Amino acid sequence: MALTASGCDAPDWELSGIEQLPLPGGADLGDDPYEITAEFTDVLSLVPQSAVKVNDVAVGRVTRVNLAEDDWTARVTMRINRGVRLPADAVARLEQSSLLGEKYIQLAAPEPRPDTARPAPGARPAGAAHPVAAPAGPLTDGAHIPVERTNRNPEVEEVFGALSLLLNGGGIAQIKTITTELGRALGGNEPEARSLLRRLNTLVTSLDGNKAAITAALDGVNRLSATLATRRQSISTVLTGLSPGLKALERQRTALLTMLRSLDTLSAVAVTTVDKSKDDVIADLKALTPTLRALADSGRALPDSLQVLLTYPFTDEVLRGVRGDYLNVYLDIAAVPGTEIVPALTPPDENPPPAEDTPPAQDTPPGGNPPQGQGAAPPQGTAQGRSTTPGEGGARRSGTAPLPLPFPSAGRAG
Incomplete structure (x- = not known):
C-alpha cells in the first residue's frame, strides 16, 4: 500500500509501509525537527521508527536504515527535536532497552580524556604553534557522525556464546585446578604467605615512592639507547675488532688454564710457607723491638749523623x-x-810597633x-x-x- 498526499501548507510525504506510521507514545519531534546521519559497522536488528535518546530520554526517531556507499557499513538517518542541543562531535551508540527489549540509538557528548585537560578556547598550549580553536558548534541539520564515533553493545547471543565456550571449553576446569593447587600450597603455610604479602606490600610501596627515580633511570636508559643507536657503526667496528682477540684467547686457553693452575699451586705453597714461618717472623720482629726503640729515641741525632757520614771524609769543615x-x-x-x-x-798596619828583639832599620841596605x-x-x-x-x-x-x-x-x- 502506498499513499501520496500533497497540500499547500504540508510537505510531500510517501507511505511505503506500515512501519512508517508513528507509534503512539513516541518522541515529540516538534514542528521543525532536524535530520542527521550516522554510520555503524553493524546495526543488528535496528529498524525504522526506533527511538533516538539522549540521557535515556527519547528526543527523536530513526527514519531510514540503508547500506552506505562503501557497501561495508550501515547508514542510519535520524530526526531529532530541534530543541535538543548536542555538540558537533557527538557520539552515537547502538543499545538495547533490556535483555530482550528493542534496539535504540543513544546520542551523547564525547567524554573528556582524563589524562589531559582541555585548554580554554583561544589559549595556546606549550609547544603549540597556534592557539586552540574553539570547539565546533552544535549538531545541526545534515550533520554526519562517522563510524569512528559509533559503536554498539554486545548481543545476548554473543554473551551466551562466550559463556558456553567458558563452560564447555575448559575455563571452569582450569579455575578449579588453580584453586585446588593454591589451597594445597597455602595449607599450613599461612605465616609464610602473610610474610610474603607483607614483603610484597613493602616492595610495591618502595617502588611507588621511587617512581620519579625509576622514571629518571628509564629516561637515562632511553638516552643511552639513542646515543648507542647513533654510534652503531663505531660499536660494530669495535665488536669486529674484538673477534681476532677472542680467537687468540681461544687458542691460548690451555696455556691460560695451566698458568692459573700454577698460580693456584704457588699460592698454596706461599700460604703454607707463611703459616710455618709465622712464629719465626714474629720472634724476629720482637727481637728488633729494642733496636727500633733505640733508633726512635735517638731523635734528631740520627739524621745529623747520617748527613755527616755521607760527606766523609769531606765534611762541612773542609769547605773552610x-x-x-x-x-x-x-x-x-x-x-x-x-x-x-x-x-x-x-x-794591614802602616806604623806597626817595633819588636823588642828587632834591631833598628838600616838607612841603606x-x-x-x-x-x-x-x-x-x-x-x-x-x-x-x-x-x-x-x-x-x-x-x-x-x-x-x-x-x-x-x-x-x-x-x-x-
Missing part, C-alpha cells in the same frame, strides 16, 4: 779550607829587603836598595813578607794573601 779547585794556604815568609811584590801588597819601610817588597812568589832574622836589617811587616798551589810565577826580583 778548600775553595773551588785550590787549597788555601796561609804562610809566613821572610823576604829579603828590597824584594818587589807583584801585585803590590798593602800591609847593601846593594843600594831603599829600606823595606820605603817601598820594599817581599821576594817573588810570596804571599807575606816578615823579617824574622836579626842582622838582615829589614823591618817586620806582616800581611796575608791567599796563594794557590802550585805557586804561579807572578813576580820578578827587584
Whole structure:
C-alpha cells in the first residue's frame, strides 16, 4: 500500500509501509525537527521508527536504515527535536532497552580524556604553534557522525556464546585446578604467605615512592639507547675488532688454564710457607723491638749523623779550607829587603810597633836598595813578607794573601 498526499501548507510525504506510521507514545519531534546521519559497522536488528535518546530520554526517531556507499557499513538517518542541543562531535551508540527489549540509538557528548585537560578556547598550549580553536558548534541539520564515533553493545547471543565456550571449553576446569593447587600450597603455610604479602606490600610501596627515580633511570636508559643507536657503526667496528682477540684467547686457553693452575699451586705453597714461618717472623720482629726503640729515641741525632757520614771524609769543615779547585794556604815568609811584590801588597798596619828583639832599620841596605819601610817588597812568589832574622836589617811587616798551589810565577826580583 502506498499513499501520496500533497497540500499547500504540508510537505510531500510517501507511505511505503506500515512501519512508517508513528507509534503512539513516541518522541515529540516538534514542528521543525532536524535530520542527521550516522554510520555503524553493524546495526543488528535496528529498524525504522526506533527511538533516538539522549540521557535515556527519547528526543527523536530513526527514519531510514540503508547500506552506505562503501557497501561495508550501515547508514542510519535520524530526526531529532530541534530543541535538543548536542555538540558537533557527538557520539552515537547502538543499545538495547533490556535483555530482550528493542534496539535504540543513544546520542551523547564525547567524554573528556582524563589524562589531559582541555585548554580554554583561544589559549595556546606549550609547544603549540597556534592557539586552540574553539570547539565546533552544535549538531545541526545534515550533520554526519562517522563510524569512528559509533559503536554498539554486545548481543545476548554473543554473551551466551562466550559463556558456553567458558563452560564447555575448559575455563571452569582450569579455575578449579588453580584453586585446588593454591589451597594445597597455602595449607599450613599461612605465616609464610602473610610474610610474603607483607614483603610484597613493602616492595610495591618502595617502588611507588621511587617512581620519579625509576622514571629518571628509564629516561637515562632511553638516552643511552639513542646515543648507542647513533654510534652503531663505531660499536660494530669495535665488536669486529674484538673477534681476532677472542680467537687468540681461544687458542691460548690451555696455556691460560695451566698458568692459573700454577698460580693456584704457588699460592698454596706461599700460604703454607707463611703459616710455618709465622712464629719465626714474629720472634724476629720482637727481637728488633729494642733496636727500633733505640733508633726512635735517638731523635734528631740520627739524621745529623747520617748527613755527616755521607760527606766523609769531606765534611762541612773542609769547605773552610778548600775553595773551588785550590787549597788555601796561609804562610809566613821572610823576604829579603828590597824584594818587589807583584801585585803590590798593602800591609794591614802602616806604623806597626817595633819588636823588642828587632834591631833598628838600616838607612841603606847593601846593594843600594831603599829600606823595606820605603817601598820594599817581599821576594817573588810570596804571599807575606816578615823579617824574622836579626842582622838582615829589614823591618817586620806582616800581611796575608791567599796563594794557590802550585805557586804561579807572578813576580820578578827587584
